[in-house]
Amino acid sequence: MIYISVLALALAPFVAAQSTDHALDIKAIEAHFTQSHVVPDLLSSFNPSALLSLNFAGVGDVTPGQPLTKEQVGTTPVVTVTPANSSVQLSGTYTLAMVDVDAVGADISKGVNRHWLVNGVTVSSSTVSNSSATAITPYAGPWPAAGSGPHRYVVLLYEQPSTFSAPEGFTQTGLPVAPMDFAAYVQSSGLTSLVAATYITVEEGTATASISATSAVVTSTLGQSSSHGSSTASGTSSSASATGSTPANNGSSRTLSSVAAMSLLGAAIITFIAA
CATH class of the missing domain: 3.90.280.10 (PEBP-like)
Incomplete structure (x- = not known):
């Protein structure tokens, strides 16, 4: 129980930040409006x-x-x-x-x-x-x-x-x-x-x-862009264009990264408890 409480306390700020920080989502919608x-x-x-x-x-x-x-x-x-x-x-x-x-x-x-x-x-x-x-x-x-x-x-x-x-x-x-x-x-x-x-x-x-x-919006590269709201992106992961291709899920890369990070941290804690 002690280990679980420590894990919850450690993850709380991380989860809160993920649920309230929409910087990447804002960049994505700005890029969509430019590319379309x-x-x-x-x-x-x-x-x-x-x-x-x-x-x-x-x-x-x-x-x-x-x-x-x-x-x-x-x-x-x-x-x-x-x-x-x-x-x-x-x-x-x-x-x-x-x-x-x-x-x-x-x-x-x-x-x-x-x-x-x-x-x-x-x-x-x-x-x-x-x-x-x-x-x-x-x-x-x-x-x-x-x-x-x-x-x-x-x-x-x-x-x-x-x-x-x-x-x-x-x-x-x-x-x-x-x-x-x-x-x-x-x-x-x-x-x-x-x-x-x-x-x-x-x-x-x-x-x-x-x-x-029109060019595509690649959400996985938006966080790397130094230009706020830039529509210029490279790579092949999730993208969308204004002419009917499958649209990107804003913030998907950030969300997947967050889940992966949490999974790895959880696995590490479980391994530590089991040991």
Whole structure:
């Protein structure tokens, strides 16, 4: 019993650090947004302070860039947000949005289709709640045109400042899916802090036009990168691209390393006790 107690005390700080330190996860989502061209197509830069997760009924939690069918994402997902570290407090109200940034290389100069826009959402126990919020555009599942390639549907959570004011044309509820100048909306409404974001890809049929190539995100190399949020990576372990390859599980390398380290330490302690 004494040895077990010592082991628990020794591992407690290690386990706590693994559960609260999301530095590698933040690097991974930043890299995903760069390699998929969401930065700079939609956002000029991306430095989140939290991680956003989507859970669709029948699918479960999805990873950044995960290819899904329009049937799989037809119902409103459960949105959760996890602070990058203990210094990030998720209180107050937020704006939640989902926009269609089209396929990589598409011309979106005339705007992006709005599929979800809700003001005044709150975060309770990490879950984003819109029960008392204002749904400018209620969730409308992705529905890309057949043959137009894998569309990038980006879900974003912005902090609403006390000075927030919905711009002209966005004060009514129940507005349908429609093109919008998303950057102009963010600026004119006073949304300044993008807390977290993620994206999925949805494609209908086979692309009839050439889609711009993207590089892969290799999570096992992100911790070695000296550039914060760099999308440049080498190696062959878990990777994902914006054009439909199997997406990486953010932080997987760190998690596997952690489990391996704990297993080795546990084995060493057991051997010592047995001796």
